[in-house]
Amino acid sequence: MAHDPLLDGVEVERYELFAEPVYRFDLSRRDFFKIAGGGLIVLCLLDELDAQDRRQGRGGGGGGQEIGAWIHVDEKGAVTLHSGKAEVGQNVRTMLAQAVAEELRAPIDSIKVVLGDTALVPFDQGTFGSRSAPAMVPQIRTAGAAAREAIVDLAAEEWKVDRATLQVADGKVAHPASGRSLGFGDLTKGQKIAKAVGGGIALTPPANWKVAGTPVRKINGRDIVTGRHKYASDIHRPGMLFGKVLRPASFSATLASIDLKPAEETGATAVRDGEFVGVAASTEQAASRALAALKAEWKTSPQSSSKELFELLKKANADTPVLVHGQGSMDEGFKAAEVSLQGTYTAAYIAHAPLEPRAAVAEWTDGKLTVWTGTQRPFGARSELARTFGVTEDKVRVIVPDTGSGYGGKHTVEAAIEAARLAKAAGKPVKVVWTREEEFTWAYFRPAGLLDVRSGTKKDGTLLAWEFHNYNSGTAAIRPLYEIPHQKIHFHTVRSPLRQGSYRGLASTANTFARETHLDEIARAVAMDPLRLRLKNLKDARLRAVFEAAAEKFGWGKAKKEEKQGFGLGGGFDKGGFTATCAEVRVDNGRVRVVRAVTAFECGAVINPDHLRNQVEGAVLMGLGGALFEAIEYEGGKIQNPRFSQYRVPRLADAPAMETVLLDRKDLPSAGAGEAPIIAIAPAIGNAIFDATGERRRSLPLV
Amino acid sequence: MPDAIELRINGAAKNVQSNPDRSLLSVLRDDLDLTGAKYGCGEGQCGACTVLVDGKPTRSCLTSVRTVAGKEILTVEGLEKDGKLHPVQEAFLEIGAMQCGYCTCGMILTAVALLNSKPQPTEQDIVESMNGNICRCCAYPRIAAAVRSAASKGGK
Numbered sequence: 001m002a003h004d005p006l007l008d009g010v011e012v013e014r015y016e017l018f019a020e021p022v023y024r025f026d027l028s029r030r031d032f033f034k035i036a037g038g039g040l041i042v043l044c045l046l047d048e049l050d051a052q053d054r055r056q057g058r059g060g061g062g063g064g065q066e067i068g069a070w071i072h073v074d075e076k077g078a079v080t081l082h083s084g085k086a087e088v089g090q091n092v093r094t095m096l097a098q099a100v101a102e103e104l105r106a107p108i109d110s111i112k113v114v115l116g117d118t119a120l121v122p123f124d125q126g127t128f129g130s131r132s133a134p135a136m137v138p139q140i141r142t143a144g145a146a147a148r149e150a151i152v153d154l155a156a157e158e159w160k161v162d163r164a165t166l167q168v169a170d171g172k173v174a175h176p177a178s179g180r181s182l183g184f185g186d187l188t189k190g191q192k193i194a195k196a197v198g199g200g201i202a203l204t205p206p207a208n209w210k211v212a213g214t215p216v217r218k219i220n221g222r223d224i225v226t227g228r229h230k231y232a233s234d235i236h237r238p239g240m241l242f243g244k245v246l247r248p249a250s251f252s253a254t255l256a257s258i259d260l261k262p263a264e265e266t267g268a269t270a271v272r273d274g275e276f277v278g279v280a281a282s283t284e285q286a287a288s289r290a291l292a293a294l295k296a297e298w299k300t301s302p303q304s305s306s307k308e309l310f311e312l313l314k315k316a317n318a319d320t321p322v323l324v325h326g327q328g329s330m331d332e333g334f335k336a337a338e339v340s341l342q343g344t345y346t347a348a349y350i351a352h353a354p355l356e357p358r359a360a361v362a363e364w365t366d367g368k369l370t371v372w373t374g375t376q377r378p379f380g381a382r383s384e385l386a387r388t389f390g391v392t393e394d395k396v397r398v399i400v401p402d403t404g405s406g407y408g409g410k411h412t413v414e415a416a417i418e419a420a421r422l423a424k425a426a427g428k429p430v431k432v433v434w435t436r437e438e439e440f441t442w443a444y445f446r447p448a449g450l451l452d453v454r455s456g457t458k459k460d461g462t463l464l465a466w467e468f469h470n471y472n473s474g475t476a477a478i479r480p481l482y483e484i485p486h487q488k489i490h491f492h493t494v495r496s497p498l499r500q501g502s503y504r505g506l507a508s509t510a511n512t513f514a515r516e517t518h519l520d521e522i523a524r525a526v527a528m529d530p531l532r533l534r535l536k537n538l539k540d541a542r543l544r545a546v547f548e549a550a551a552e553k554f555g556w557g558k559a560k561k562e563e564k565q566g567f568g569l570g571g572g573f574d575k576g577g578f579t580a581t582c583a584e585v586r587v588d589n590g591r592v593r594v595v596r597a598v599t600a601f602e603c604g605a606v607i608n609p610d611h612l613r614n615q616v617e618g619a620v621l622m623g624l625g626g627a628l629f630e631a632i633e634y635e636g637g638k639i640q641n642p643r644f645s646q647y648r649v650p651r652l653a654d655a656p657a658m659e660t661v662l663l664d665r666k667d668l669p670s671a672g673a674g675e676a677p678i679i680a681i682a683p684a685i686g687n688a689i690f691d692a693t694g695e696r697r698r699s700l701p702l703v
Numbered sequence: 704m705p706d707a708i709e710l711r712i713n714g715a716a717k718n719v720q721s722n723p724d725r726s727l728l729s730v731l732r733d734d735l736d737l738t739g740a741k742y743g744c745g746e747g748q749c750g751a752c753t754v755l756v757d758g759k760p761t762r763s764c765l766t767s768v769r770t771v772a773g774k775e776i777l778t779v780e781g782l783e784k785d786g787k788l789h790p791v792q793e794a795f796l797e798i799g800a801m802q803c804g805y806c807t808c809g810m811i812l813t814a815v816a817l818l819n820s821k822p823q824p825t826e827q828d829i830v831e832s833m834n835g836n837i838c839r840c841c842a843y844p845r846i847a848a849a850v851r852s853a854a855s856k857g858g859k
Contacts, residue, residue, distance in 0.1 A: 089803025089840050217799060224804035225792040225811060227739020227779035234738035242733070283733065285725050355743050355751055355805045355839045404741070404805030405839055436744040610799055614842060618802055621841035644748035644837065653834045655843040 032194060035120060036072040036080065039188040040150055043070045043196045044143035067122040067196075068139035071100060071147050077171055077185025079104060079111045079147075081140060084124025085132050086116040086376050088354075088406040090674045091611040092132045094219045098607060099137045102204055102212040103144030105168040106184065108219070116378040116400030126377035128408060128502055130575035130672025133607060137670060138203070145204070146197040154187040206605035206666040213666075215610030220402065231404050232374040233359035237429035240361065241269070242284040243422040244291040245432065246277035247442060249298040250637025251498075262293040270294070271425040280422045280430045303637035304497045310346050313450045313471045313494050321469065321490035325479050333465025333486025337456025339525050340465075344452050345514035347473055347700040348631035349445040349498055353649060356404020357439035362419035363429035369396045373416040374403035381413040388417050389424070407622070408502035408675075409443060440642035445632055446503030447496060449473025451514035456486075461528045463537045468514070472496060474507025477574040477679065480515055482537040498634065504619065505678040508574035509626065513700055516570035516683035520690065530569060530687065531556055540573075542602055542665075546580040547571050549600035549661045554582035564588055565595075566692025570683030576671025577603040578663075581620060581680035583656075585688040592703050594624060594654075594685055600661040601677050604668035612673050616660045619677035625650040627682035629701050708772050712737070713781025723769035727761075728752045730768045731778060739779035739808040743837065750836030753809035754778045760816045779808035782815065791815050791853045800849035802840035810836050814850045824854055 032041050046066045069083040081100050087093045093113050101108045114120050124136075148168055155173040156163035159180060167174045174181040206213060223229040248254070258277055260270040268281040268290030279290040304312055334340060360373035369389065375381045378400045386393045403410065415432045423430040434442070449472050456465030465486040470478055472494040479489055523530040531551050538544050547569070551557070556569065564586050571580030584596040601616045629648045633640040641647045686697050697703075705720040712735070719734050731737040731754070740763050743751030747762040754763045755777040782789040788796070791814045801807045810833065817824055817832040824832070829850050838846060 089801075089805075091802070217796065218801070218804075221796050221799070221801070221804075222788075224801055224807050225779075225788065225795050226783055227737075227808045229804065230738065231741075231805065233742065234732070236733070236736060236738075283722070283725065284729050285722060353839055355749065355803070355837060356741065357743075403803065405803035407839075433742060436746070614799060614802060614845065617844055618841040621843060622839075625841075643746055644744045645746055649837055649839060650841055650843070651834050651837060652843045652847060653830050655841075655847075658844050 032070070033192055037074055038190070038192050039072060039074040040147060040191060041070060041072050041194045042143045042147040042150065043194070044068045044139040045196050045198045046139065069122060069136065069143055071104070071140070071143045073147055073151065073184055073188050075185060075189045075191070077110065077183050077188065079106050079184075080114060081111060082114045082121045083136060083140065084116065084121045084378060085136055086127040086378060086400045087402040088127065088376060088410065090615060091218055091608065092127065093402065094216055094611060095133065095607050096136065096140055097219050098212045098214075098216050099140045100144045102209055103141045104148050106171040108211055108216055110171055113219070117397070118378055118382045118399075119397045123379050126380055126411065128376055128411065130577070130675045133603070133670045133672045134576055137607065141203045142197055142199065142201050145201045146195060149201075150193060150195055151184055151187055154191070155182060158182070158187065212607050213605065214608070216608055218611070230401055231356055231359070232361065232372045232401050233356055233404070233433045235361040235372045235401070235431070237361060237363055240429040240431055241280040241282060241422070241426050242287040243278055243280040243419055243430040243432040244287040245418050246291060246294055246296060247438065250300050251303055252637060253298040253300045256297040256299045258297075259295040262295060263290040266290045266293055269422070269426040271422060273421060276418070276421060278418060278422050280426045300637060305635040306349070306633045307635070309448055309497065310450050312497060313448065321492045323488065324475055324491050325487060325489040328486030330465055330467060330486055330488055334456045336458070337464050338459045339457045339522070340455065341518065341521055341525060342452075342454045343514075343518050343521060343698060344450065345510070345517060345698045346451070347449045347510040347513065349448040349500070350503070350626050350630045351440055351445055351632055351647060352407045352409025352443065352503060353440065353647070354405040354407060354409055357434040357436060358410070358415035358443065359431070359433040360415040360419040361429060361431045362416065362423040364420075364423055367391070367395060369420055370399065371396070371416045371420060372399045372401060373413060374406070374410055375400055375413050375416070376406045376408070376410045377413070380411070381416050384413050385416060385420055389420065407504040408506065411502055412444065414442065436644065437642045440647065441639045444499040444501040446506065447473045447500040449507065449510040451510060453514055453518045455518060455522060457522050457526060459526055461523070461526050461533045461536050463522070470507070470511060473510040476506050476511065477508035477572055478511045481540045481543050481573055482534070483539055484537070498632070504622065505574060505675040508572065508675070508679045509623065509682060510700070512570065512572040512574075512679040513682045513686070516572065516680070517686050517698060520568065520683070520687040521696065529557065534571070542578045543571060543573055545663055546578045546600040546602050549663060550580040550582050550598050553600065553659055553661050554598040556582055560691075564692055566688040566690065568684045568687025568689070568691055570680040570687065572679050574676040574679055577601060577673055577676025579677050579680045581684040583681065583684035583688045585685060585692055587689060587692040592628060592685070592689060594628070594656040596657045597624070597681060597684070598659045598661070599677060599680065600663060601673070602663035602665060603671040603673045603676065605666045605670045606662060606664040607670050609662060609664070612662055613660050615673045616662070616677040617658055619674070620658065620681045621650050621655055623678040623681040624654065624685070626700060627685045628703055631701050708768055710768070710772060710776060711774065712776045713778060719768070721768055724767045726764055727754070727766040727768050727771055727776070728763035731763060737778050737780050741805055741809065743806070748837070749806070750809045750813060751806050753812045753836065755812055755816055758816060758819060760813045777812070779812060782811070789815065790856055791818065791849070794849040794853035794856070798845050798849040798852055800842055800845035802842050806836060806838045810838065810846055814853065817850065818854055822854065822857065824850070
């Protein structure tokens with residue numbers, strides 16, 4: 001696809017790290033049966049439109065049919081789904097199993113889901129952007145429905161009856177007229193049928209769902225509570241060594257000299273390869289000691305500090321904004337306005353801090369590399385490994401066990417490359433698990449941002465003019481859904497002082513914070529209830545619905561019972577999800593406590609209400625951390641707070657009373673939910689702090 | 704140089720050859736393949752490495768293996784009896800008190816210790832006991848609900 005350079009600056013997910021070239025899933029029919037065994041295999045072919053969507057930004061060429069997912073019903077009736085998605089706690093595994101079970105009419109516990117193993121699943125760009133529900137689920141439902149129809153065909157042929165007289169339920173095909181019934185396995189036994197389907201197959205409407213749409217438990221939950229599940233960091237291989245990597249003394253420091261000998265004298269393998277220096281030894285402790293024995297000198301360069309971050313963001317490239325959206329005339333809008341306001345808002349760099357840090361085990365066998373690692377981009381990892389080690393992609397297998405979370409923070413694959421490099425040198429499998437400090441320092445951060453807002457409003461609360469400048473945080477959810485006749489919305493690209501990348505909700509948090517805080521300021525300036533002001537300027541029925549639902553559940557509009565109490569709200573739209581949050585805070589001698597948070601969320605037809613609720617609650621609480629206290633501090637090329645004792649994340653005691661209202665729109669396609677619910681809590685808290693204290697906070701974190 | 708150290712883990716004797724100042728976490732995970740205890744921070748801040756030593760929740764990342772020789776160590780792998788989950792495990796599963804699950808084993812063991820000492824904990828007891836364990840997915844409301852549920856079913 002032609003690449004539009006203008007779009008570089010305004011792509012919805014500007015900071016989604018780039019995915020790798022298109023890979024053609026080129027297994028032959030025989031290969032599928034070799035992997036899976038006999039029975040029935042249904043491949044879901046992506047139609048041309050979908051495939052183009054997937055190729056966007058990857059510079060991929062045409063040719064070949066891409067496969068989205070495939071389903072195998074074996075000769076005993078067991079069902080296996082193969083998908084390239086990665087499980088990072090969002091419960092995609094369970095959701096996909098529900099989609100198969102629903103269309104195939106098979107019991108949920110008969111379904112096995114293989115994810116993120118590049119030898120066993122078709123190419124997938126990665127698990128991000130809340131794309132699994134809107135893009136992967138329809139493919140899987142299509143394959144499931146086609147598999148069901150193929151099984152019905154087998155039964156019709158077996159019994160020589162009209163297929164229309166057959167019923168499918170609970171993994172069986174029944175012929176009610178004769179009372180006959182056969183399990184899927186009775187029908188697939190001895191078969192080797194492969195089918196490929198595109199679109200055009202009737203899917204079960206959400207209103208008729210029996211398995212999808214229900215609160216199915218996490219399908220591998222028992223392995224989690226028993227400790228049996230093996231995360232990448234739990235993988236052990238025979239003869240495995242433990243690896244450690246020497247990190248530069250500060251950001252951008254380069255190696256001036258290194259003496260490996262003291263490390264080698266401890267019995268460890270030590271490697272220098274360009275700027276890479278690492279060691280491997282038989283225990284983690286031995287590896288740490290070998291690492292400490294290394295004598296390195298670094299060439300450092302001056303680095304900026306978080307204290308000057310926002311000045312720097314504003315200065316850098318300030319003259320080259322990208323106009324994301326413009327309509328009407330700012331002059332006209334501000335001329336007609338009776339109240340004009342201006343506000344500057346900021347959002348700090350924050351860390352994903354997944355509880356499982358980056359981890360990988362790498363093993364070379366006969367020139368082939370196998371890597372177990374936690375990443376949101378299994379195929380991206382494979383490409384990077386192949387490129388790094390100069391082998392073709394078919395020589396690299398990446399296996400992604402269900403991972404100890406990501407939140408957009410595991411798109412890169414450093415630990416995999418490090419482990420593979422050390423394994424190559426040692427001639428043995430090597431495990432690398434980043435320390436917490438490494439994860440806080442050498443991963444990447446949610447972009448910091450500075451946002452300038454200027455607005456013009458009539459005294460009756462009608463929004464007229466909206467000028468918005470976002471420096472660095474990105475463009476997700478940058479456009480308001482409010483009806484504003486005159487708008488100019490700019491994004492300013494900035495050379496970030498820290499390594500930055502994707503994050504749950506990414507720029508939506510900063511953009512929604514600035515917009516919804518500013519709206520609160522307008523509401524105060526025109527003496528109007530903040531909810532009424534929003535609804536007065538909002539036609540979008542879905543956003544209105546979540547505002548109204550959250551407000552109703554919260555009891556919005558009631559008077560304060562005491563001085564220290566404050567109420568606030570915020571809402572918005574991102575990646576297919578509509579969110580509104582109402583918060584109650586108590587501010588005591590400057591100490592802010594969020595007492596209650598009520599969130600209404602809508603993302604189309606709900607596939608698993610219990611897991612959706614879990615996502616919404618988790619996102620709101622994670623957002624509370626970014627709202628109240630999370631911020632990365634840095635100086636002299638070092639992170640100043642790279643530990644949980646220094647970088648505070650939400651804990652149980654921080655959790656307010658939480659209520660979640662899910663609006664299930666069975667008439668609308670399902671959208672993702674891992675990201676959008678995080679965006680509204682920060683402005684809700686900030687606005688509630690103002691309500692309690694009269695003090696306007698315009699920076700994240702707020703306290 | 705490695706010493707022979709006798710540990711009592713999940714009711715059974717385990718002999719390991721280890722440098723005595725290695726962490727209990729590393730020995731459990733790397734020598735004994737008991738990987739339910741996780742590394743999360745290495746400074747006792749997150750609780751992912753929690754195991755029970757003589758019934759007390761202990762940060763295995765900060766505990767050298769030498770100091771626990773001869774003591775009763777309980778890891779998450781020792782909770783299930785004859786295929787039957789511990790009531791706290793059952794409650795976490797039933798309530799879905801997890802997302803990625805990386806913190807779950809530490810959470811469960813911390814809750815087991817709480818319910819062993821206070822079978823009917825107050826809300827305050829639950830917050831105080833569980834506050835040292837980080838769930839980065841922030842499934843806290845459900846984690847607290849699971850502890851309450853296990854307590855209400857006499858979950859020791």
